Amino acid sequence: MNISTISLALGLSFSFLTPAAIAQDRSEHEQFAREIYEKVISIRTARGQEKVPEMVEYLVGQFKSAGFTDEDIQITDYDSDGEHTQGLMVYYRADGTPKHKPVVILGHMDVVDALAVDWERPPFTLTEEDGYFFGRGTMDNKYGITNIASTFIRLKKEGWKPNRDFVIVLSGDEETGMVSTRAQADYVAEHIDPEFVLNTDAGGGVLSDDGAPLFYAVQGAEKTYATFELTVANPGGHSSRPRSDNAIYDLADALRKIKEYKFPVRYSDLTLASFKASGAVTPGALGKAMRDFSENPKNKKAIAILRDDPETVGTTGTTCVATMLRAGHAENALPQSATATVNCRIFPGVGIAEVKEKLEKVVDNEAVQFELMTDVTESPESKLRPEVMAAIEASLSARGRNTPIIPYMESGGTDGMHYRIKGYDTVAISGAWMKPSDIFAHGLNERLAVDAFYGGLDHWYVIMKELAGDE
Template sequence: MAFLLVASTLSAQPALAQDAAALTPDQQLARDIYRDIIAFRTARGQQQVPAMVAYLVSRFKKAGFSDDDIRVTDYDSEGEKTQGLMVTYRAKPGSTAKPIVLLGHMDVVDALAKDWVRPPFTLTEEEGYFFGRGTDDNKYGITNLTATFLRLKQEGWQPSRDLVLVFSGDEETGMISTRAQAKYVADNIDPEFILNSDAGGIALAEDGTPVAFRVQSAEKTFATYELTVTNPGGHSSRPRSDNAIYELAAALGKIAAYQFPVRATDLTKSYFATAGKLTPGELGQAMLKFAADPSDESAIATLQANPETVGTLGTTCVATMLEAGHAENALPQSATATVNCRIFPGEGAAATEAKLKEVIGNDDVAFKLITDVTESPESKLRDDVKAALRFSLDKRYPGMTILPYMESGGTDGMHYRTLGYDTVALSGAALKASDMFAHGLNERLPVDSFYGGLDHWYWILKKLAE
């Protein structure tokens, strides 16, 4: 999960913890679910996703969902057992409207206790934050959607269309469950549209001032290549002119110096036009200039120099891993670099690989694509979804700007867009830039963001399926 809107950086004030004694039953239920699922180490190599699925199933059954409403499927994800979970909230009899699918993922990037200040798989409330792996990505989304379904069921509410939770089990790794679930959804459910809990959300300035609600409407294509140079090697006392490490280093230097062509779409121009008004200083001015003229060189230079905006301008490729040599006194027989690319929608992985080869200009550098590539189109923010989001937002942040954007990272949503379904991400989280630790050490979510967002999906679903 990722969302960021560059805003004014004032001194941060920690959120105030919710008084446990003052929790409503709905808040207590959500907190209990949050605590319990954080405890499952649903990272690669731990095989804890099935245990988390069993826990969630017990929650849904206790709330009144039947066996027919719940679908658990086993998957082999790169040699490891995982599961996917689907739960259907049935429409009232006679309903004809097409279903809505709601996405989340149960797995997390692993975390080592020795590296964290607090135990990563124990929910800790401290200094106005909930700490733990998955507190943001994506067990907050899982908690929020689950608690909303349980709350609506307890109220006896019947939607005007089927609402289907689809929770994947390996979004952070192979996305095997994601792909299979997407195909099942297309073949058996055929929803009108899809909403994702794993991106977007409320951007706050560092003083806690609400800035905008970001709606993820597109994602860049994720593609990773291994670049390898080989030669016969030899004894280090007899150096060769074609040292594999030097040759690979020269290739990486050319990639580092290359900037892919600047691209702009209606979505990215609209994003910069709105974000520029909300972002102070030189960066905000550059956003506005780029929105008005995507060829403005000064604006491009400013945006490319900022790590938070460079990804919105076009394709990026960056070296992330190196492996070379086999002994300190031997010339390397091979040197390999891993290069990760985030490809702008409309530019394929094949074209990106061809451009990298052209930039390097050395046929001795062998390329290998090591990821399954999914290229997905942009989705439109539908009027009915925007109206439902506005209805929910106005109860929390009246009049907040709604800002569609393109994600530089990737989520389950790309696989549904590829199948032709409008898919947008609408997390209920409210975060400052300094609160974003997804995938990193000491991941956290403000306590007031957790409780403040519990009505988020409740009102969206009420509006879309009343």
């Protein structure tokens, strides 16, 4: 029974209790999961810090304390863009001869960096305040890591014996080069060959603004991730002698044109089905736009509404947006170069060459040079396997949330794409339930509702038992 249930039953107010005092009323497993969460949030596993090995060491210690052996744990080292990182794989082995092929469960240990000067709270300290956990990675993806790691440990301590192997596969540079991701996917395909792959890094329950459960989202496809650098070079000169051409101005003009350009509307059977189902339970104008678009993807009013909402714009087609800038070399000199990073999320079926060609045409300035900075992975849609859907339904039922289960296409990118291209059905099914307005992944003051953290801790526990329990 949680605190809110107790207060309702007894007519008491617990407003005087601190988060630490409330935590004492949590179950042993809830407290243990929170300890893991607090520790991994504190490790700054961002680019340039080389802290992933520290997180690996901590997690390995927790797994070994629970009874996992050296044979169950595999640590791999990688060089990702000149930085040292690691991957971690942990096997929960079947009892005797497995009755089914293994299931791989993905997550990533690295995070996008956060600067303390920009945040309202220290980004690498778990802060519980106003009903939320704040900190970098509280959502992306250290909640997923905490949830699946604590579930493995919980089941091991209980002595559970599955009828198939489960393998946690944690990458160390998903937010950057994905070197560990690619290598792990190669290893999994060659040495494990799972029946399917599950991912902690997307999906999950969707709440309305007033907290009512709307539907459970299953990520079954991803857009293609591609990053370009746009560079303008110039002879420069003294700032007291301005030129008619200026690298910064030329680049600014190019970025303005990219901002104003809208890529053509795209859709697939999956995205139309997703809009139809989510529109049925989404209130207001946005829900109507979803339904209208699913019936007629050429509906201009619906398109305008969907493209004006950060939660749905990416599902309607390719997007490209400026994310970084660098220019000039001195305050009293004309810039000799100016460079912008433009990140694109490309709709499945639209090739990278087509996007680059369109951007160059939109910019219409030969002085702006385009360079593709990323390895591009175009992945197919995954099937929603009946046994996985049944396991999700069981997890939802255990929480009393018998909401619709809706597939969707991810506008972002995850490790899952590298398993899809190898032919494995890969779906992301986080245990968290969130309001769209609470999603601050990669941004300032990232957070996860305290209720979402604790409420999702049985998610993987139920799913694993459903997928590998007694028949």
